[in-house]
Amino acid sequence: MKSTPTSDSKVAPTNDSKPAPRSEAPIAPANESQIAPKATFDSKRAWSHLERQVALGPRPSGTPALVQTRKYIVDQLKAIGIESREQPFMAMTPLGEVSMANVIATIPGKRSERIAYASHFDTKLYREFRFVGANDGGSSTAVLLELARLFKSQPHELTIELLFFDGEEARMPEWRGVDNTYGSRYYVENAVKSGTIGGLKTLVLLDMVGDKNLNIMRDSNSTPWLVDIIWTTAARLGHSGSFLNQLTTVEDDHIPFVRAGVPVVDVIDLDNPTWHTAQDTIENVSARSLQIVGDVIAAAAPEIEKRLASSK
Numbered sequence: 543m544k545s546t547p548t549s550d551s552k553v554a555p556t557n558d559s560k561p562a563p564r565s566e567a568p569i570a571p572a573n574e575s576q577i578a579p580k581a582t583f584d585s586k587r588a589w590s591h592l593e594r595q596v597a598l599g600p601r602p603s604g605t606p607a608l609v610q611t612r613k614y615i616v617d618q619l620k621a622i623g624i625e626s627r628e629q630p631f632m633a634m635t636p637l638g639e640v641s642m643a644n645v646i647a648t649i650p651g652k653r654s655e656r657i658a659y660a661s662h663f664d665t666k667l668y669r670e671f672r673f674v675g676a677n678d679g680g681s682s683t684a685v686l687l688e689l690a691r692l693f694k695s696q697p698h699e700l701t702i703e704l705l706f707f708d709g710e711e712a713r714m715p716e717w718r719g720v721d722n723t724y725g726s727r728y729y730v731e732n733a734v735k736s737g738t739i740g741g742l743k744t745l746v747l748l749d750m751v752g753d754k755n756l757n758i759m760r761d762s763n764s765t766p767w768l769v770d771i772i773w774t775t776a777a778r779l780g781h782s783g784s785f786l787n788q789l790t791t792v793e794d795d796h797i798p799f800v801r802a803g804v805p806v807v808d809v810i811d812l813d814n815p816t817w818h819t820a821q822d823t824i825e826n827v828s829a830r831s832l833q834i835v836g837d838v839i840a841a842a843a844p845e846i847e848k849r850l851a852s853s854k
Contacts (some may be wrong), residue, residue, distance in 0.1 A: 547704040581695040583836035591684035591734045596824045602667040619647050624692050633724040635713040644725045645706040651698035658745045661686040662710030671820040674829045695803040698852040726795035743850045744805040747796045751835040752827035753788045753814040759790040761808045768807040775842040798802030
């Protein structure tokens with residue numbers, strides 16, 4: 543991933559590394575006692591998903607640890623009643639062929655057109671130090687798994703697709719050429735070949751959303767109307783200190799979709815000192831940040847769907 547911020551202004555929210563407490567639900571009046579409470583994003587659940595990933599250690603593509611991570615994702619989706627499938631492929635990398643596989647899950651809507659929410663679940667390959675990618679790979683995957691539970695509990699006009707990409711990270715030290723975004727490129731190539739890319743109406747990509755000092759800037763490669771919906775929602779929820787109006791340019795798993803003409807938004811915080819260091823550990827991730835991002839995406843999702851459902 544690469545970022546070129548146009549401003550270094552920062553607004554730091556107060557964060558901690560413990561799961562955010564959930565507020566008690568109000569007691570329903572007698573005539574509403576049979577109405578189930580509305581599902582909300584739960585950072586405690588997301589934190590548990592994060593812990594399980596980090597416990598597996600470094601998870602580069604092609605390693606047993608990543609296979610276990612993929613199995614965990616599939617098992618968690620199955621447990622909440624979401625069907626998923628693996629999309630295996632062989633990636634030719636500068637270090638030779640590597641076996642990779644995306645996970646594609648579907649929550650059916652009234653219509654077949656799709657809104658995709660995505661994260662990568664691999665971690666960068668380092669030999670000189672132990673890199674567990676608590677933030678880079680772990681945090682966004684944890685949030686996406688919790689969003690999956692939330693989305694499954696709701697009716698949808700459009701079909702929701704959950705994409706867990708393998709091979710986002712470059713195998714070599716630097717992000718260059720095609721040594722990156724292996725999984726997202728493979729997904730798009732296959733969707734173009736099969737003709738299903740036309741049914742994909744938008745992609746909401748999450749990546750590195752757990753930094754304690756959460757600074758998510760607007761990405762210039764993202765689609766303006768999508769960015770506006772999410773950033774306006776963040777401001778409405780009181781999170782403009784985390785969703786900043788500074789502009790940055792990011793190369794990430796959304797770029798293959800941009801090239802295929804799909805509207806995209808990349809929700810990513812590259813402005814953190816632990817990025818691609820041995821310090822990207824769970825101690826440097828905040829459950830409050832997971833809660834903020836989860837709440838914002840959950841609140842923005844109905845508006846995104848409404849806009850797409852009304853378009854011809």
